Amino acid sequence: MSTDPIEFDQLRDAHLTIDRVYRGGSRGTTADDPIQRLLPVGNQGGFRPAGSPLQRTVKLCVLYTSGVESDWPDHLDTTSGDFSYFGDNRRPGSQLLSTRRNGNFLLQDVFGRANADALQRATVPPFFLFQKNGVGRDVIFRGLLAPGSPRLAPEEELVAVWRTTEGSRFQNYRAHFTVLDLPVVRREWILDILSGDSLGPECPEVWRRWVNGVFTPLEAPRSLTVRSRHEQIPASQAGRSIVQVIWGYFTDAPHRFEGFAADLWLMSDSRVSSIDVTRPSRDGGRDATGEYLIGPRSDPVKIDFALEAKCYAITNGVGVREVSRLISRLRARQFGILVTTSYLADQAYQEIREDGHPIVVIAARDIVDILSSVGIRTEGEVRTYLRTNHPLPVSPQISIDRAFSPTDLTLADVSKEPFQPASESRIRGAEPSPDPLCDDVGLVLQPSSDQV
DSSP states (O other): OOOBBBBBGGGGGGGEEEEOOOOOOOSSSSGGGGHHHHSSSOOOOSSSESSSSTTOOOOOOEEESSOOSSSOOOOEEEETTTTEEOSSSSSSTOOOOOOOOHHHHHHHHHHHHHTTTTHHHHTTTEEEEEOSSSTTTTTEEEEEEEEETTTHHHHHHHHEEEEEETTEEEEEEEEEEESSSSSEOOOOHHHHHHHTOOOOOOOOOOHHHHHHHOOOBOOOOSSSSSOOHHHHHHHHHHHHHHHHHHHHTTTTTHHHHHHHHHHHHHHHHHTEEEEEEOOOOGGOOSSEEEOOOSSOOOOOEEEEEEEEEEOOOTTBBBBHHHHHHHHHOTTTTEEEEESSSOOOOOHHHHHHHHHTTEEEEEEEHHHHHHHTTTTTOSSSHHHHHHHSOOOOOOOOOOOOOOSSSSGOOTTTTGOOOOOOOTTOSTTTTTTOOOOOOOOEEHHHHHHOOGOO
C-alpha cells in the first residue's frame, strides 16, 4: 500500500488511508483546503457536516483538529484508538447548544442515537477525523470514528464541562470517539453514504459491527515508547510560554519546584495516594516519595514510588547522569517519576525503555496538559496558581520572567542537540543501592477525599 502524499489535483477520487497526507492547494485562499475536495463539506471549522444538524440530515461529518490547541486539547491515543474531542462552544457568550455551526447539537443528537438500539445506531452518520499536518493546508487522515468507547460507561462518553474565561463561566462538550480498525475508507462507500445507504454492499464490516453494538478499535501499541524531543515540548507558542513562566518562577529557588512537581503528579492521576516532599539535605537522591494505589477501591494494593524534579530551561535536556541518580535510589518493587520543565534526552530515554526501568516521564508538554486538565491554561492563571500554592521567599532577585521572552522561543530552539559530557556513563548497569535514610519529612501533600 502506497503512503505517498495525495496531490491536490487527485483528491476528488482518492480513498482515505490511515495516516496518509492529503495536499492542499497553492493559491493562498480557503479554496486550497483539501478536505472540501475529498468530501462535500465546508472548508473551515472543526465540525464539517454534510447536511444540516438541526434538520437531522447529516450524511457524514468531518472532525478537524489542529492537535496543538492547549485550551481545548483534543487527543488521539493511538495505542487504544480512543479520541477525545471538544465541542464548538469554546468562548463565553453562548449556551451549550447554541453554536454557530451547531456542532454541540450534532454531538448530543448522535450520542443519543449511538446509545439506543441498532435501528437508531444505523442512522448515525460516520465521522472522519483529519488533523493539521503543519505544512501549508496539508492534512492527515487519522481514521473512521464511531461515537462512544468500549472503555467508558455511556454517561462518560459525552460530558458537559465548565470553563471560565475572563471571569465568565460557560459549558462545552467533551466527546469520546473510537477509531475503528479500518486501514482504508474506500471511495465507493463514501458515495453510498452520500446517497443515503451507509449500510449498503460497500459498507465495511467494522462499521456494520458497530451498528450492531460491537466496537472494533484500531489499537496500535508501541513496542518501545521513546518520545522525541519535539514530542516532549509543547507544540504551541502558548504552551511554551507557560513552561517558561514556570521555569522562571523557580529558577532562583529550585527546591521549591519539588513541591510543584509533586502537585503535578497528584493532579495527573487520581490513584496517587500521598506524596512526601523530602527536605533537601535528606532526600537521598529523591525529591519526593509516596504511594500509588492499584486494584479495587475497596481493597487497593499500595506501590511505593520516588519522584525526582528537574527545573531546567526548555532547551536544556535531562541526560543520563540525572536519570541514573534516580534509578540508583529506587528500591525493590518501587517505580520512579521524573518531572522536568524540559525534555529527556534521546540516549537517556532510549536506555530506560530498553533496560525496562520503571520510570514515568513527565516532560514540558505533559506539564502543560496536566495544568490544562484542571483549568489552568494561560500565563496569568499559571502565575496566580504558583503565587497562591507555591509562594517563594521574598527576594528582590526573584523574577517570574527571566533570561528571555517566551515569545522569542520557537521549536527551532529545542531542536539543538543537548550538551552531553564525554565522561557520562550509560544508565545500563546502574545498580540499586541500599535505601538511604530519609525519615525526615518536609511538606506532606494529601489528595482530596474523592481520590482515595
